[in-house]
Amino acid sequence: MLSVPRLRYIGAAVGVLFLFHLLASIHPTYRDKTSFGLLPSGWRDEPAHLSSSLASGPEAGTVAPIPSTEDLRAAKDKMDNRRKAKAVFVILARNSDLTGVMQSVKQMEDRFNYWAKYDYVFLNDDDFDDTFKELTQNVIGTKAHYGKIESDHWHQPSWIDEERAKAGREEMIRNKVIYGFSVPYRNMCRFNSGFFFRHPLLADYDYYWRVEPDVQFFCDIAYDPFLTMQDNGYKYGWTLSLYEYELTIPTLWSETKKFIQENPQYIHKNNALSWISDNGGESYNLCHFWSNFEIGDLNFWRSDAYMAYFNHLEKAGGFYYERWGDAPVHSIAAALFLDRNEIHWFQDIGYRHEPFQHCPQGEFHSRGKCWCDPKDNFDFEGYSCTARWIDMMK
Numbered sequence: 001m002l003s004v005p006r007l008r009y010i011g012a013a014v015g016v017l018f019l020f021h022l023l024a025s026i027h028p029t030y031r032d033k034t035s036f037g038l039l040p041s042g043w044r045d046e047p048a049h050l051s052s053s054l055a056s057g058p059e060a061g062t063v064a065p066i067p068s069t070e071d072l073r074a075a076k077d078k079m080d081n082r083r084k085a086k087a088v089f090v091i092l093a094r095n096s097d098l099t100g101v102m103q104s105v106k107q108m109e110d111r112f113n114y115w116a117k118y119d120y121v122f123l124n125d126d127d128f129d130d131t132f133k134e135l136t137q138n139v140i141g142t143k144a145h146y147g148k149i150e151s152d153h154w155h156q157p158s159w160i161d162e163e164r165a166k167a168g169r170e171e172m173i174r175n176k177v178i179y180g181f182s183v184p185y186r187n188m189c190r191f192n193s194g195f196f197f198r199h200p201l202l203a204d205y206d207y208y209w210r211v212e213p214d215v216q217f218f219c220d221i222a223y224d225p226f227l228t229m230q231d232n233g234y235k236y237g238w239t240l241s242l243y244e245y246e247l248t249i250p251t252l253w254s255e256t257k258k259f260i261q262e263n264p265q266y267i268h269k270n271n272a273l274s275w276i277s278d279n280g281g282e283s284y285n286l287c288h289f290w291s292n293f294e295i296g297d298l299n300f301w302r303s304d305a306y307m308a309y310f311n312h313l314e315k316a317g318g319f320y321y322e323r324w325g326d327a328p329v330h331s332i333a334a335a336l337f338l339d340r341n342e343i344h345w346f347q348d349i350g351y352r353h354e355p356f357q358h359c360p361q362g363e364f365h366s367r368g369k370c371w372c373d374p375k376d377n378f379d380f381e382g383y384s385c386t387a388r389w390i391d392m393m394k
């Protein structure tokens, strides 16, 4: 039998070896400058595989194992120079959203960002107050930037016919449409549809992860979803999908069809039209990605195709005459202008925004040490469009 001190010695040696191994897989400078024989031979010769240990999601069939949370916690201070994407968390919020924002951010930090170390951009139509800034920065281990949205990007444009907009709101109140009464809600939907990616604080970034107040992240994230996006050429990432409330978008699809007729060049030949239409584009089946969670490529929204589409919708006025949401707008654009293989379902990321949640299943659940009940999962409920997505991607 081994004596206790000897066991300790072996344990410490194994720990040190493992740390070397982990460092080699994630730290570019260290990796490039060392050539000791600890690494499996495939890793030594093929740098792409090294980075894949943190870049790839569990689905990608990686050569390198995904580090455990314990490994990441142990190595987190040595990862400052790891390969990262030009990426940032984006949170649109009011000062009054502070508690909900802290809940979301604290979970993001504890599940992922304590080692990944991406910055945050907070946006508001008003000035953030000192309490908001202090308390959010307190729970964030990286840098938080706080920006004000310029008035034109937020408020109802002066050329909108307010009488017509008011009549639209009143009809929605009669029909009990959620947020049907609200002009600020419409401002928010229009801003998220057409403006957030143009905010100066986002100018230097390529990727964003949209986070809202009061959401939950259920699982440890031991790889870098931003690098997954970048390395696989993904442009749009999502977790939950569902059907839109039709009364909020009576003319969104007819406007979209007009746009397509005028701009057929923007439609991708391997698009996901069959996910959003059951009749080849004649009508919209209301399926959309739930945009309160998005990991996306900012340059897709900045592209000619999307900007032309947004400008067309803006001119039609439906953000105010109706109540077009950024979720159907983003989803229709992604489905039409992207290759369907550029749209990625992050099925390993456990997430809840009231009243729906995606709880990862099977191996994804154990791997992420998720704390949600796998049976409490919206994906295959009647109101979800995720089963349709899976079918289309078969």
Ligand SMILES: Nc1nc2c(ncn2[C@@H]2O[C@H](COP(=O)(O)OP(=O)(O)OP(=O)(O)O)[C@@H](O)[C@H]2O)c(=O)[nH]1
Pocket: 091, 092, 093, 094, 097, 123, 124, 125, 126, 184, 185, 188, 211, 212, 213, 292, 354
């Ligand atoms: N600065 C600012 N942010 C807003 C305003 N309205 C909404 N938001 C933010 O925009 C995002 C979406 O708004 P929510 O109220 O969460 O809308 P929702 O997700 O459709 O609905 P619930 O979460 O169910 O209320 C959140 O990040 C909010 O904090 C606003 O008037 N000003």
Ligand SMILES: [Mg+2]
Pocket: 212, 213, 292, 353
């Ligand atoms: Mg919300």
